[in-house]
Amino acid sequence: MSTTDPRITVGVDGSAGSTAAVTWAARIASLRHLELRIVHGLQVAGLYYGGGMSGIGATQLFDAVLADGERAVADARSLAASVDKDLVITTELPNEPPVPILIDESRHARMLVVGRTGTGGFTGMLIGGTAGTVAAHAHCPVAVVRGRHASAVVPEEGPVVVGVDGSPNSEQALAVAFEEASLRGVPLVAVHAWNDATYEDTRGTARILTQPETLEEGEERLLVQRLAGWQEKYPDVEIRRQLVRDRPRHVLIEASRTAQLVVVGSRGRGGFTGMLLGSTSQALVQHAQSPVLVVRPERTK
Numbered sequence: 001m002s003t004t005d006p007r008i009t010v011g012v013d014g015s016a017g018s019t020a021a022v023t024w025a026a027r028i029a030s031l032r033h034l035e036l037r038i039v040h041g042l043q044v045a046g047l048y049y050g051g052g053m054s055g056i057g058a059t060q061l062f063d064a065v066l067a068d069g070e071r072a073v074a075d076a077r078s079l080a081a082s083v084d085k086d087l088v089i090t091t092e093l094p095n096e097p098p099v100p101i102l103i104d105e106s107r108h109a110r111m112l113v114v115g116r117t118g119t120g121g122f123t124g125m126l127i128g129g130t131a132g133t134v135a136a137h138a139h140c141p142v143a144v145v146r147g148r149h150a151s152a153v154v155p156e157e158g159p160v161v162v163g164v165d166g167s168p169n170s171e172q173a174l175a176v177a178f179e180e181a182s183l184r185g186v187p188l189v190a191v192h193a194w195n196d197a198t199y200e201d202t203r204g205t206a207r208i209l210t211q212p213e214t215l216e217e218g219e220e221r222l223l224v225q226r227l228a229g230w231q232e233k234y235p236d237v238e239i240r241r242q243l244v245r246d247r248p249r250h251v252l253i254e255a256s257r258t259a260q261l262v263v264v265g266s267r268g269r270g271g272f273t274g275m276l277l278g279s280t281s282q283a284l285v286q287h288a289q290s291p292v293l294v295v296r297p298e299r300t301k
Contacts, residue, residue: 007035010113014072016152017115021145025113026083041098106138135294158260159187169265173295177263187238192223193251249283256288
């Protein structure tokens with residue numbers, strides 16, 4: 001992963017999903033010997049400005065929200081320290097909305113981590129909420145920490161799974177996935193899913209592709225070619241290729257049931273121009289049975 005500062009940043013709010021995210025982020029930071037930055041957005045201003053509250057009422061509200069935020073950050077810090085007592089931990093507690101804070105923090109992080117759901121400062125961590133919005137706009141890879149069967153039990157065993165489709169963003173996801181598998185000492189399952197009706201025109205009408213046998217041969221060559229260079233760079237990583245005629249989202253969600261991490265590009269080769277988060281990455285953020293790492297295209301400076 002290319003970035004400027006050696007740290008993992010996690011958004012917290014005290015919810016069960018946030019707790020799982022902190023534990024996961026602390027393990028990642030410990031594994032890489034990086035700083036862990038804990039961020040909580042108070043988001044108080046919008047609750048009372050213009051609402052006709054008296055100065056005393058506004059002050060009491062701020063004090064209550066601040067106390068909740070400080071408690072969430074303190075609990076997260078304690079939890080992270082229990083994962084690794086030598087972990088370098090910093091915290092941030094600004095009175096600002098969570099999404100802009102996290103996107104700004106992503107400029108200086110190796111990885112940004114959020115939970116699958118949230119309360120308080122990070123309410124609604126689904127597509128359209130914090131997780132989906134941050135994954136669509138962040139400047140670094142975003143991990144959405146999900147557990148088995150929509151629980152807070154996050155898997156620690158199993159392979160790393162990566163979606164491969166031949167797009168530039170997919171190539172970036174491959175780079176991240178190989179690094180993750182190498183650091184964890186686990187196999188990498190490279191999934192390339194294709195379908196006779198994979199592509200859609202501007203009216204949303206599926207184009208039926210002919211000669212499926214010829215197409216399958218081409219898709220298999222694509223997968224082999226995309227993996228070749230990475231196998232040389234990471235000879236320690238066991239590669240398992242999976243070529244399936246199905247929609248990518250279906251195959252990757254199914255693969256997440258036995259994976260400890262699924263890595264995917266934010267947009268694939270079938271995405272529409274200007275779309276920040278593709279349908280496959282959206283589906284995984286919402287329905288995967290393991291943490292999902294969404295890799296954004298590198299931005300030109």
